[in-house]
Amino acid sequence: MERARKVIPTSQHTETPVYLGATAGMRLLRMENERLADKILAAVANSISSYPFDFQGARIITGQEEGAYGWITINYLLDRFTQKLSWFNLKPSEGDTQETYGALDLGGASTQITFVPQNETTESSNNTLHFRLYGKNYGVYTHSFLCYGKDQALLQKLSKDLQASGTNGTIHDPCFHSGYRRKMNMSDLYEAPCTRRFEATFPFLAFPEVEIRGTGNYRQCRRSILQLFNTSYCPYSSCSFNGIFLPPLQGNFGAFSAFYYVMEFLNLTSEEESTDKKMINTLEKFCSQPWEELQMYFGEVKEKYLSEYCFSGTYILALLLNGYHFTAESWKNIHFMGKVRSTSVGWTLGYMLNLTNMIPSEEPLSTPLSHSTYVFLMVLFSLILVIVVIIGIFIFHKPSYFWKDMV
Template identity: 70%
Template sequence: MLRLQNKEQADSVLSGVTKSLSNYPFDFQGARIITGQEEGAYGWITINYLLGKFTQKLSWLSLIQRKSDNQETFGALDLGGASTQITFVPQNQTIESPDNALQFRLYGKDYSVYTHSFLCYGKDQALLQKLAKDIQVARNGTFKDPCFHPGYKKVMNVSVLYKTPCTKRFKTTLPLQQFEIQGSGDYQQCRASILELFNTSECPYSRCAFNGIFLPPLQGDFRAFSAFYFVMNFLNVTSEKVSSLEKVIEMVENFCSRPWQEIKTSFARVKERYLSEYCFSGTYILALLLEGYHFTADSWEHIQFIGKIQDSDAGWTLGYMLNLTNMIPAEQPLSAPLSHATYVFLMVLFSLILVAAVVIGLLLFHKPSYFWKEMV
């Protein structure tokens, strides 16, 4: 996004980072802005690496090598402020768009991965797009916004909306410098407004997500992280008790309808800027997953929202490091490393054998002399 907004500033930042890190005593290989596809792919690598999907496991009871009960990888759903990514391995499906196909060979297995990054469809940029679209029908500089709580009011400068390239398609000359948002807290109307951001009328492939981008049929389980998790966790819809899509929609709808003053009182420690946007963000996430990515009530149960995996953040950074340092080999090692559980089991087993041997030895050496004579 920074490169789109100001290429010179982006180059200046990278130059400064390069100059600074080059002074440190490690093998610095340069700084660059990764592509959206790379971000999606590295996020996919991160979660599957941390969840053990790339390695074979040892059965610590039988001590024989066996494959994991389910070697199918998890799909990755990432949501940031500027963009969102979807990445997974389609089954028996040709990836019709070469730009969305990546090939990996990890631990002796080939993966044909589908990935796409939707720039301008992160939650922050999506909100700016929606406001830039809706302000065109504002009367006297004021408009009712169903994506904000009843009683919420905020004055914004029009220029703020057009600082980002994501709102370029909605840019127009308006006879005002400022406008006021007045929240009405209506989930259904908010959803309808958000759906206008997705162009689903054209698709040059057999099937698409939105904006003419190819999307193969969804396959397997997905892990949703970053803003997907932060927003849905705040809305309290990530627990196992809220497993059905119908219940999730009901909870988001109820949250949006609550008066702004009540929300501020209930969440006094949360900054108003972030608190005011949770209704929009929750509604946007549901619209993106259901209408954009075509999850259904049935496939919704295959999505799990995660913040951390084994105390590690779910995100693209670990995957980037693993790929850069070749910590995930292309071929399966000849001998799989012992898991922690296997190591503990073997240590306990050997300790018991050693103790048993010592006890038997002590018993034999402390037998009375007549015992040895009888044996002779």
Template identity: 65%
Template sequence: MGREELFLTFSFSSGFQESNVKTFCSKNILAILGFSSIIAVIALLAVGLTQNKALPENVKYGIVLDAGSSHTSLYIYKWPAEKENDTGVVHQVEECRVKGPGISKFVQKVNEIGIYLTDCMERAREVIPRSQHQETPVYLGATAGMRLLRMESEELADRVLDVVERSLSNYPFDFQGARIITGQEEGAYGWITINYLLGKFSQKTRWFSIVPYETNNQETFGALDLGGASTQVTFVPQNQTIESPDNALQFRLYGKDYNVYTHSFLCYGKDQALWQKLAKDIQQFEIQGIGNYQQCHQSILELFNTSYCPYSQCAFNGIFLPPLQGDFGAFSAFYFVMKFLNLTSEKVSQEKVTEMMKKFCAQPWEEIKTSYAGVKEKYLSEYCFSGTYILSLLLQGYHFTADSWEHIHFIGKIQGSDAGWTLGYMLNLTNMIPAEQPLSTPLSHSTYVFLMVLFSLVLFTVAIIGLLIFHKPSYFWKDMV
């Protein structure tokens, strides 16, 4: 065989083998691309359907009336009917403040209670669809004002509640009763509300696993509530035995046990505290403020009896208080007073708050009235005392320090719902906080976007490579060499 003939034979064989290799590789690459495209399409459909499945149109409503010592407020809550035992689905859709004082002030004019409640109950008729009226539960919880009235006369307190029940029963809702809640309940429901709204009871789910895990931010918030007649402190102590059984509560929420400390100080709300202070100074025929923060502070400290403590540590008046732990949400009058004084920013230190209070109290009364012309003088005249009292209660009463002050968050609303005890009260009575963890939660928005972009890019890349193989195979194989 000649040299040229040998070369031609070799070239022919090499070309034949190369063609077979290309055919073999093309088939495998196409198979891989086809499989990848199928997986990408399935993944896109799965993620999209999971994240964007239609929300149920059927919803439910609930009404809670907070009958406080100084006023009554009505709250309307709403949630998808199919998700009663899920988390993060209940939200506030309406708040209506009843005009007038608290219901305890109607003890001598109970016949006016029906008219007193009319405007807000009619507002509830308008907000809630008529088809939902009969199945919408209504609860009224009375707090410290009625607790004080009951201590004075149980008969008078029952008389007021009876008229309230008759008035609320006249509306087309599912009235569930009116009752005086205990201070312990008020503290517990406030703690449940803020932690429910902050998502502290739920667990997050990894996008790549159905096994839930707890984030590093799952420590619950403590709750600081200040009303007109009482104040509550509630939190989970760390590695601390609650020495007083009356201050201990146990909850099981979403599969986790909580040992909670709570106490309600009756007559230590901002209005009752002011009355206590004035009673100590009653020997004067006329009481006139002098704008001296330090003297006001010292006078307020006399309200806290710290001369004895039967436990390892106390707040005041011999009441056990474990060491403070974690972050605290301070709401109700804590928030409203500090917001008026422009002291709710977390960037303002305790020392700065004290300095700003001194300056506010030192301003002449005429100057204050001019600066806050739109505020009623009755309320305006109490802000110096109320702000000073809040500082005294938190620092000397509850033993917050300059360092732990930064862990106090003054909260008005959380995700559109008022911080307070009413939501926790309704969740408890409607049994909408399960003891065990729900099966899963939707993907976070960032995870959803990431997955959609990732699988879209995979599908796009597969399509481009497939087009190159079919339409420009020589160009594709040239790049492969």
């Protein structure tokens, strides 16, 4: 907010709207303690209201909204809502809109998948949203998996592993590097809403804390993570996991937030070289590196983040391939995005665009020219003008030559 106060001209402060949307972390807190969640929102609202902006309120958005706003952001930045242009990009082709990108979002507490399926009929109305943007109707599939963000997924996995480890309070974890040690309070595990189903099996009294000892093995880590996805039950023609409807994947997808940050660290965001096999090979090598060696190479990275990249990368691969059912062939349709045209990709821009009604429901009467089209036209007309002037000067100085050729 201080940054905004400095960047935005003082004369526009009172005209500038401010919105605050809270996501999965606050959704989890509201499930556990609604009164506390309300107190936090009230405190945040009170703080923001002290600034000279037009504060429009703070609220917790739903998982569906989070997924939809991410989808709007990507396609808005990629100009996918506007019509294709023909005739040197001057005339819109009637009824010919560009295919939209799907959106893959990964946070700490939840993950979202959103896209326009090829078949408009849906088997689960709870997973469908309808938009009319720029004169076209969109039937969008979206689902938010609460507790399957990377941080909550790790807590689930540790809770599950603690069950299997017996009662010695030690977890030998292949998702952490060999030589790595971490101690966690039992309360940090059993108080997390996403691990509540494991609560009855925790040896609370005997072991107030648990020690994690890394063994650094990608394939064992992957097997452990796959147990978080229940793919044995599906009441629909096709599902992702945990009995949630998922239509066949369609088109390209933009993967952002933690999807991008983890893949960027692993140097796997290059589309020319990105394959699932390359990611597997990279993770096998990375996870097997000893912790001391890793600290020497990446000493500037915060220990918590560095220690969890093996798990996060393996989890992303399992989620995309086994959870969402991308294949080796469709992997090329995933584009890991941090920014598009210098703008960060995420749900927040779509949230703002929706609340400020900046995306019209109908196609504008005149399609604004893109910068490249504008430059092309200016150069073209300038050349035509120069040629006309040269011909005019030539005719003016040698009119007899011109008329002789005409005869």
